[in-house]
Amino acid sequence: MEGSKLEFLRGTLDVLILKALVWEPLHGYAITGLIRRESDEALLLEEGTLYPALWRLESKGLIEAEWGLSENNRKAKFYRLTRKGKRQLQFETAAWEAYSAAVSKVLSAARPAKAQEA
């Protein structure tokens, strides 16, 4: 676990949070769990760093918060994706896919053909 920790790229956390909230509103603890599970324990974050990211997204209006009761009947703050947040997620997802496709294409390239000189 310790060894396979991947560094979080800055900004990546935001899009992961948005993605985590796509299905239903969640509280912060549930979000950390979800990210960990869905990445097959590959993405580990210092759990506290999640919260400033959440608050910033909330202040930007991408997610909104409401107090509710957790599974174990405690008072917890639930976050929900806003319409603006959904749009942002779509945009970021598309951008990420294009980016990673480009990067992996380069990384998997065979010896490149020489550029044609006119």
Added chain:
Amino acid sequence: MKQTPIWRRYDRLHGPDCKSDVEHELRFHLESKVEELIARGWTAEAAQREAERQFGNLKEFQELGEQIGGKMERQSALKENWAKLRQDVGFALRQLARDPGLASSAILILALGIAASIAIFAFVDAALLEPLPYVQPNRLMDVTESLALFPRGNLSYPDYVDWKRMNRVFSSLDVYRGGSFLVEMPQGATPVPGMYVSAGFFHTFGVRPALGRDFRPDEDSVSAAPAVLLSYGGWQKLFGGRSDAIGQTVKLSGIATTIIGVLPASFQFAAQGDAEIYAALQPTGTCSRTRSCHDLFGVGRLKDGVTPEGARAQMKEIALALERQYPDSNRGQGASVVPLAQAITGDVRPVLLVLLGGAGLLLLIACVNVSNLLLVRAEKRRREMAVRGALGASRIRLVRQYVTESCVLVVVGAVSGLILALGMMRVLHSLISKDMLVGMPYLDHLGFNAHVLLFAAGVAMLAVLFCSAAPILRLPIGELRDGMSDGGRGSAGRIWQRLGKNLVTTEVAVTVVLLFGAGLLTRSLLNMLQVDLGFEPRGLATLQVELPDAGFPKDEQQAEFVRQTLDALRKLPGVQSAAVTTLLPVTCNCNTDWVRFVGKPYNGIHNEVNDRQVSPDFFRTLQARLVSGRFLSQTDDAAHPKVVLINQAFARKYFPGEDPIGKQMGDTDLTRASLRRIVGVVGNIKDGALDSENWPTEYESFAQDPDTSFSLLVRTSQSAASILPEISSAIRKLNPQVGIQDESTLETRIRDSYSASLHRMAAWLVAGFAALAFLLSVGGLYGTIAYSVGQRTREIGVRIALGAQQNSIRRMILGEAMQLTATGTLVGLVGAVASARLIRGLLFGVRAWDVPTMTAVAVVLTGAGLLASYLPARRAAGVSPVEALRAE
């Protein structure tokens, strides 16, 4: 997520608390983690440590959370207020849209009132508030000699030299005088306005040439080569803005002169706003050597720490010392030191302040009027407000709604007012004659600046206060039941009437003040235009002629040229007579001479009289009146003994109860060459401004004391203006080197003269304000009476049903209106006389308590009041009792 129990929703009823929110959220996370770890078999203690380790720096996150939370709360509070405001504005707009007539008239009235005050304030700002465009302008002083007749008299060159040497209060002291230079142009020699200045002049102002160099310190000495600087405009005009102008030598009035520099475009000097050529003032000529020849103005920069009062005291001491040293020439010559800004705008200040006062009063009326309109509407909405109050709308909320409505009206009014003000400023600026604008270069910067916009904002704020005050005072709090049950009538209606009537009375009173002021100013203007000039100004063409010094060095040559010119002009078709004078009538009481009489005791006092040199036909051309003796004749030339004519003011002052004919006079030493015999007395010809007194004047024969600069007067049987080109070409045909300027007619000159223009502006503008105020207050009166009649329909119906005659109903309504008008007029007249005393300085030939004007104002207002209330009165008399009683 489970459904939130209802109590949780009210958890934050007492306001948000982001600190505890953050704490709760993070604690929940840690506790969940610990629980999970314990469930996986960790001991409680180890689980707690592990949870905290995985979480990271708790404290740091907490602080970050509070920061972000606080920011979000401020944002949402702002958003909430914004939403509330938008809701209020939206509601106000809908309310106003329901009554577009009221909204548009209120906006129009406010726009007019606000525009007038902004436009006038822009002038006040440009003239009186904006600092002069020089370095430390408040340290610059206007420094001149001063004597009983001329509080701001000219300096003589020798006095200036002594003042400069002896004073310890100015870091620099310089002098200037106006002048003009003949420049060779394709259409012939053209006089170009300019100034003669001492070498340090521009340095004193803190102005550096944009091109070339300033005068050297010794460049104003007799031996220095002639050099000039050009104004930016002059450079454009004469050299098309070419930089090779510097160092060029041009002929100015026949003298080869080097152009050494060009002043920046921003430089302006009001004393001679159109000056294009600045020459170094070299003390050549006899005047510069004569202590009694005054032709200069001074400007000085105060040393650090010296006050204007201190400077004035020292200059007065110096003047006193010079008076003791040179008793002949300096008797009574004191010193005057006033801030330059004050010297420049001294005579427009009272006019501007009067106009600002007038605009302020107009604004007041506009506000009262709108306030009255809103009051009437508030009255109609009493029931609505009462219902809303009963349903729980707080007083603050209702007040807020009124204020929002006023704000919307005022904002729209103020924005339209700003646009309107821009137009008004253009119109006002174009009303000022070109001659006057030359002396007001500060008006070049007329426009919207920070001052003006700030003023507009202040005015708008006051208007909001004013417009919302009346309806708010009438909010039906505490009388909710009344408001709903009586439908806006009964006792509450009576209270409204009192307030509404007070507003109308105020309007009428302020209108009286404005009308009275306008009446007085108009009468002053008419008095000025009808003043006895002592001559017939119609049909007189005038122009000024400048002979180049180089071509006409001798007196005889100048006299001969004038004789030839007059002969040539008399031959032109339509010309009845032609003459010259060194100074046209209605110019100024100036160009004075000190005289002494042969055979009369003389104590060294300076007998100051206007001095003009005129040709024989001068009086006939003007159609002036001969009182005794004879006019000048062709033989009064250099070959014959000197003669002089005097005016009646002269005869009355120096020869009371005597016949002046045949008496001799001369200069203060009675030198032989100066002796001249009085051969005639003429009726007073107005020398100075229209509102000035007639000073003693002497008329010498031009042929016996010629000059290179003089004005032509030509009386024609046709239109005077149309013959001007022929006159110019006739003169040019005689000698193309001669400069000609100021082609005009005497009538135009008088109409555009400074004092006439100033009084005309004041009279027209105040009359305009008064007319608007009159319309507004009569409209206000009509509105109030009409509304009152509408409110009392039932009462009137009852009266009629009980047998009241139509006449008595009509009389009742008219009586009510008359009472308002009379009260307003009386209060207004008291205020009018008080404020008329403030404009005493602008009055001419009328007193501040002029009874005919007062009567006229009272009659006009009463008549208008009757007219305004006649329609509602007729409607009241025509009320059908059956319908009135059924109406509810």
